[in-house]
Amino acid sequence: MMLDNLFDRLDELTIEYIKNEPMSRRTTFKIGGNADVLVKIKSNEQLKQVLSLAKSFDIPYFVLGKGSNLLVSDNGIEGIVISLDGLDDIKINGNSILCGAGTSLRALCIAAQKASLSGLEFAYGIPGTVGGALYMNAGAYGGEMSQVVVSATAIDKDGNEVILSLPDMQLGYRISVFKNSGLIITGATFELKEGDANEIKAAMDDFFARRRDKQPLEYPSAGSTFKRPEGYFAGALIEQNNLKGVSVGGAEVSEKHAGFVINKGGATCRDVLSLIAKVQQVVKSADGVDLEPEVIFVGRK
């Protein structure tokens, strides 16, 4: 890989980057080896420049949100990790909110609440960015991104800007067009309803309290480890098979919520993968159900 040439060009373009960034610092699981380089994007222009450099130096890249749905390899990530945290503008126009893909859902939800706009309450407490939430079609408590987003802007591998309507995004249960198209989301527009700011706040607080009550938020994790299998709940299947508290190294099936694998301290990616395999095997042989990870594994094998 031509990383030294890349660093020279990034310096010339005054694009901020960090060499050998530990991904354990960039994921809510607090797991993962080093990314060769993490690039901090501040504009669409910079994103296009980085994509063009990646192409010309033949360096792989990966787009990072808040790392809240990721399990990163202990051997790190080859090439460039692109952080879009700097794309975090929020603009309110009537009932519409336009924001950058790096905007945290928390900031978006608070902005909507302050503007008395209702619809995003369910997302308060999901610890991701708008880009990550559209990629996953994140959802909770009966709401999901597909109910509130109306369009998105993205950049394709060749640096072309693309606008996607809601149908273009093909949002389904934890899937979207972004999973296979290589499109990098740069922004989104949400259409909300007028509401009462106090009622919106109360709903957000209620959802947050329910999370605190049910989820092991005191430990690092990547949220629900598995997708909901058709006709079942992953957490209930895991609990019924007495897997709560089962651990491999520092990774443990949460005692508080069996749907979460947590990092009890010092867990490695390998620990989590072994624990996931163990849970899948027990549930498959006892109930005949295949548990598919919701958490996305990335990085060097």
Ligand SMILES: Cc1cc2nc3c(=O)[nH]c(=O)nc-3n(C[C@H](O)[C@H](O)[C@H](O)COP(=O)(O)OP(=O)(O)OC[C@H]3O[C@@H](n4cnc5c(N)ncnc54)[C@H](O)[C@@H]3O)c2cc1C
């Ligand atoms: C405690 C906890 C609770 C959670 N609760 C929920 C919940 O209730 N509901 C739910 O759905 N999820 C939940 N999650 C999972 C996670 O927060 C969501 O999936 C979230 O949407 C991920 O966003 P992110 O920015 O962290 O994305 P990341 O984890 O950084 O990335 C996820 C995927 O999105 C891609 N991606 C990120 N940004 C972009 C972009 N701009 N363009 C293209 N691709 C991009 C990445 O490449 C990666 O493949 C929870 C996680 C935790 C830790």
